[in-house]
Amino acid sequence: MSQIYDNLYLGNITTSRDPAFFKKSNIKNVLVAGKNLKRSFINQCNYHQIQISDNPTTIILKYWPESVQFLSSVVGNTLVHCQGGKSRSASTVMAYVVFKENITAQESITRVRKLHKFAYPNPGFLKQLEYWEDIVKEYKKINSSKNSEDFKLLEELTSTKLNEVTQLIIKPSQEQLTEANQKLNFFEDFDADQKTDKILKKTNNQKLKKENQSLKDKFETEFQNEYEQDDNEQNDFDDKQEQQLDQYQLTQKDYLNSIAKIENLNLQSRNQEDQNDTKEEQKSNFKNE
Secondary structure, three states: OEEEEOOEEEEOHHHHOOHHHHHHHOEEEEEEEOOOOOOOOOOOOEEEEEOOOOOOOOOHHHHHHHHHHHHHHOOOEEEEEOOOOOOHHHHHHHHHHHHHHOOOHHHHHHHHHHHOOOOOOOHHHHHHHHHHHHHHHHHHHHHOOOOOOOHHHHHHHHHHHHHHHHHHHHOOOHHHHHHHHHHHHHHHHHHHHHHHHHHHHHHHHHOOOOOOHHHHHHHHHHHHHHHOOOHHHHHHHHHHHHHOHHHOOOOHHHHHHHHHHHHHHHHHHOOHHHHHHHHHHHHHHHHHO
């Protein structure tokens, strides 16, 4: 469970069933982002539930106007939750932050993740946040002269985008499929790098007993080949990918798997700086030994 604003909390199903949390935080309202999730304190809280599944093809965008209206209108502290507090509820809170602060989708994602480390919406929801950003900008522009929010207008503006979003999520273009396939190939290279990391770590742990100087030199060479590619090597990689574009035909499932892997890559890259420090230390150890 994490506090996003003074009166807004983001959590999971466990939080939603915790009477101690509800009492301590004085929760009066609950927004449930998920299908068939039990409402535990219906006699003491004001509930609003959107029936959605956590799937990249789910069009969650169409539920955000009513969710934002609920969060903007209720009085008292509010909990937003889904099953894990990771995707459906997190993306809905991000949508609310975009609306409330009039900021970009990426700024909202960054802000919410900083406060709630479990917030990792699926890639379909993340893409829909970009569309939501455009909708909110248009809404703010049209509604700027009014003294109150016009949620009917917000809903109408959202409706005009739904077909475009549906086509993007359900039927990606060939250009998008090609880009996803390139990312998949890059991800395979990243996986190979991770395997090398594991080998290096294992070798470091056992080197005093098992490894000789020759093996250390071998690993040092592999390290340099994997992690110190120069611009020419990268250009060669890009050229190779371009030559192979016509050979790849991704299905819808392949596309969804690819964007999921891309999101996973983004998660792993957040720790890359620390990993690089470890690798430099390993490299130094090889040379010293």
